[in-house]
Amino acid sequence: MKTYNPFCEEMLAELQAALGAENVWTAADKLDQYKTDEETDPKKFHLPEAVVLPASAEEVAAVVKLCNKYNVPVTVRGGGTSLADGAIPVCGGIVLLTERMNKIIEMNTEAMYMIVEAGVRTIDIQKMANEAGFLYAGDPCSAESCQIGGNLATNAGGNKAVRYGVTRNQVYCLEMVTPTGEIVEVGARLKKCSTGYCMEQLVMGSEGTLGIITKATLKLLPLAPYRFDMLAVFDEPQNAIDVVPKLIKAGVNPTSIEYMDNSYVRSTADYLDFKAAPHYEDGIYVIITVETYNEDELDLKMEQLNDLCEEAGAVDVLEADDRIWSMRRNCQESVRLISLVSLTDDIVVPVDKIADTIKKIMEIDKKYPFPVPAKINAHVGDGNLHVVLCKGDLSDEDWEKHVYDFHKEVYAYVYELGGRMAGEHGIGAKKLGYMEEFTPAGELDLMKKIKLAWDPNLILNPGKIFNM
Ligand SMILES: Cc1cc2nc3c(=O)[nH]c(=O)nc-3n(C[C@H](O)[C@H](O)[C@H](O)COP(=O)(O)OP(=O)(O)OC[C@H]3O[C@@H](n4cnc5c(N)ncnc54)[C@H](O)[C@@H]3O)c2cc1C
Structure with missing residues (x-):
């Protein structure tokens, strides 16, 4: 196990000289703000020893070089919305915030691309593209609070992946700082390329362990002028899921197919104080979005969707207004x-295995004494399920044991089907143990060799994805 040095006065002085004293924080109240991300279990929190706010790739490179020099680890933090404990500095050291790198550098509507710094909020990219008649197709539900750098680092998915793919499909090239502090550009603004290894794709999804992304050139698409959002309500999970392959095979090319079980329908309606949520008591929601470039095509697809949902047993088919998307x-x-x-x-x-998986998870869940049944929402068109367990009044010991056993059972089933334990949130620190256990040995070994070759001092985001 690698050991690190404690943060020291000499390093503090060098960081202050590189970034300006106001951009290096060591006060206890500041550090306390960065001990967790979306993690809610205090046992998983970890305080950094310093927080730094560089404003450019050059300043990021200076921080990384100092971290190598002083043998102090560094964890990058974007919006801090990680659901995998990805932004928690589990080995201490420095947390590097990207919030000062927040410029949209260029939007080129002729060639349809946008160059942005890593700390730009995803929603600001979406809005700027929309206002000019274009689409940036990355769309995680957290868009209002996450940053593009975090999306790139986790290869975020979201609501439009069924049609447009995930974050890695929206990117031409990246600027990054390597784990040893060099600034490099990877990828190119090309429609195709077979010129050596695809480095930008390796960096995307590496969760801040292979490089700190400082800039990205993103693809834009023409914004479809016609759009329809439909809410199909079901009373049986099986019916709700069975409609998915039918929608895909019908050639409707939906932009989104999202699933919320009834437990989620109730809790989000309560959370938003939306008392008139349709079928609050027993509805299971499938939200479907279709976008077209032609009005007649939209009408045709709406009719087709309506028929398909009714044939699949929908108890109601409605227009999904903003309140449903807000849910x-x-x-x-x-x-x-x-x-x-x-x-x-x-x-x-x-x-094609998602219905079986939901059924199996509900079966497994019945064996465990969690205070409420597992809650399930899903980007169901992509086969990606979010299963939420609640601790309630369980003791820490019982909670940890039951969560571990539950996940082992679920992952064993998922891997048997050819699935994986993370569709879009990444592994972070949260699933590191399971990653070691379930990843085929050859694949894990290659990942570790890459990590060691790029980051020989194990400086970037240690304690994430796998053990070194
Ligand atoms: C309400 C809610 C809804 C969500 N919905 C979705 C969803 O629909 N789809 C989805 O995919 N995720 C979703 N998430 C999870 C989360 O928003 C994503 O993982 C998001 O991509 C994280 O971005 P961030 O800026 O918050 O990154 P952080 O949480 O700050 O960091 C995430 C990881 O990326 C690394 N990182 C951050 N910035 C950089 C950088 N510039 N260079 C290198 N590494 C970096 C961090 O070290 C960490 O490992 C949701 C989270 C919440 C709370």
């Missing part, structure tokens, strides 16, 4: 009403 976006937050400590999972299975 979907606030699923995660609504859990706070039920339990102060909770745990969100992020499994992904082949799309």
